[in-house]
Amino acid sequence: MIATILPGSADFHAVGYNEHKVFKGVATLLEMRNFGGLDASEHPTAKQLVQFLQLYSSQNSRIQKPQFHVAISCKGHEMTEQQLLDFAHQYLQEMGYAESGQPWLIYAHHDTDNTHLHIVTSRVAPDGRKIQHDHERRRSQVVIDKILGTDRTQKTEKDIEAAKQYSFSSFAQFKAVMGTMGYEVFQKDGNVFVKQGGRIQKKLPLTEIEVLYKKGYQDKARNRQLRACLKKYRDVCANKEELQKEMKKNFGVDVVFFGKKDKPYGYMLIDHANKTVIHGARVLAVEELLDFATPEQRFDRIEAYIGQLLQLNPKITQGEIFQKLKKQHAYIKKGVIFYDGQSRPLPEEMAAAINRNNRISFIEKFRPQNEAEVELLCKAFKVDRPDMVSISTERPPKYADSVSRLHEIFSDSEVKSPRSAMYQEGFIIRQVDDTYYAINFKEHILINLNEEGFDVERVKKKSKKPKRQGVPFKKSKKKTLNPVKSLQRKSHQGLGKLRKEGVGSHSANREWEVGKKTNYDEVDNGHSMKW
Incomplete structure (x- = not known):
């Protein structure tokens, strides 16, 4: 049983508070005593009740805040409203507020999970003296223990x-x-x-x-479970008070905040089921816990944040954005935002910009030193904004070693095809006009073979076309077929068609083939042969 004595007042604002609850349908006026001509059955207004209490309290002008307002509640519903009302009568008697003629209002509230009453009366006794209030909170607890018989x-x-x-x-x-x-x-x-x-x-x-402190104790599985519970109810609760209520009701976990009421700097979880106290930061950051927004609103915020990052740095990559989003427990991958087990695609132009930036970042690992190298790499990586690629003044760390290795290949007399040997080293050859480049995509090396003094003639692709006196054969526009093979092909085509149509037997097909106009006679009599 708890009795909470609430602040005093000169205008008896507690009456308006309780009457508003009655108007909303979450409270009931259980009892109204000693209000002169006012009758509860006639439903007096809050203004009438306040005016009476102020007039009554004016007997003692030295009392500046005559309102006495107390809330009495029990655990859950272990007591009925009538039992709690009987307790309230005893409480008022022991506290000195039950003398004959003392006015009071007793309201029952129904908007919480525990039965509780609110009592409003005056600190002025019927004879005009001030009712004793010294150490009243201490006396209140003693009175409760006395009524309940508690040691x-x-x-x-x-x-x-x-x-x-x-x-x-x-x-x-x-x-x-x-x-x-x-x-x-x-x-x-x-x-x-x-x-x-x-x-x-x-x-x-x-x-x-x-001596009871347990340093470093953690139940990581329970922490993960509590994290999921906190995030779930955070998304359906309007504020931290509602969140505290739901966690206590559904999981037997008290959420205790530290700092200012409207801006706590931390919290802890008291897990009564496991008799464990957990530092909240080990489960979920307080900023994230108090982020009472819908998943859609959070995705909107993340998307807007990524947009701001792109404005500040038009070349920002997916990896760099990933690091920025870690504090929000979100990340992006292939143009999709992932957060709290859910996902949403980025706007198409934003996803395309990040994908382009990833490619530019890869190009810049080659450290191109002129526009020609930039153009070549942009073509290879399908980047349409070469103007965004930075030109470097230094070559990659392995560049000099790679050049030396290629010179070894070219100077090796046993190497018949430098192009093939370079391929074995991870290099491919690309030609732009008369300039030849060796590119190693794994090591991010781009070598201009012309500038580095290589004999580029040795890496040129050799024509595989046969030549006649140094002049390549010209390709005939019309392909002359072997008449026998052509005839056989046509015969098989006709046979296939006939079989497909299901006409006749094998012998019938042979008759059809013989009767068909062919070149067999010409072949047999030698008319088509050249001598």
Whole structure:
């Protein structure tokens, strides 16, 4: 059972708060007592209720904030509204707010997973004196223990022992575990103080907690599971409070944030099922956890970010973008954005630009030293923007060794075909007009054979066409077929067609073949033979 005393007020704003809940249908006015001529059955307005409480409280002008507002709640639904209302009556009696004539409003709220009531009354007694309020939060806890018959000292010791069963690695984590049980914990002068209801309930040496630290403990499988759960519910929750509620309800995990309420700098997870406290950064960065946006919105942001990178550096490559996106746990591959198990293609022009940049980056590994070399490489890698390729003033580290190796090949008398030998070394030959280049794509080497003093005649492709007195044979426009082979081909074609049509037998086909006009007679009588 918890009683939370809320801030006082001169204008009794708690009435408006509760009446608004009633209007929304998530609260009910259970009880209205001692409001003079106002009757609950006539549904008085919030303004009428406030005016009455202000008039009543004006008996004592020295009290600047006469509103007394308290919320009483139990764990889950272990008590009914009626049981909680009976408890509220006893609570008001013990706290001094139940004298004859004392006005109060009691509302039941239905918008949370635990039964709870809100009580609004005045700190002014019916006779005009101020109701005792010294140490009221401490007295409130004592009153609750008295009504419930709770031995607070014994309960505190029991809860401390329960907290010691968790795996934690720092005092802050132990403090967080105790916080989920409703305690305030702090250390001073080597001691740990456990506070509840405004009162120190237990004092123990800090060393008693420090010996329980488990440094470096990690359950990586559980961390991955919790990461998936956090990301799933982050995408369906509107804020961190709703996320905390869903994680506690569905997985028994408390999400405890550090720092300012509206801008926490970190968090930890208290896994009650496994009795483990986990530093949140080991599961999911706090910035990513608090990124309450739809997957589509996240893809839009990633796409816009890539667009900005391309504007800042028009030659940025996929690898460089990959490094930039690592913090967002996203990456791109072949024009597709991948994030959180989902994917979306980049706009066509953006994907094409990145693909072009990848090719340009590869070209620049050859360190071309003039426009001719750039043009050759751009043609090889199908890059239509040679103007974007940087011209280098230095050759690649292995360039000199490669030139020396090729000279060895050319000077070796046993090498009949330098072109073939160069191919074995990983080089292919490309010709641009009268200039010959040796290119090694694996080592990113481009050698201008003319400039490096090679005998390029030895790498020219030899014509395979037969020559007659140094002049190549001219190719005949019409191909003269061997008449016998031609006849046989036609015969087979006719036979195939006949068989395909399914006409006659083998002997019939032979008759058809003999009866057909052919060149057989001419061949037999020698008319077509040349002598």
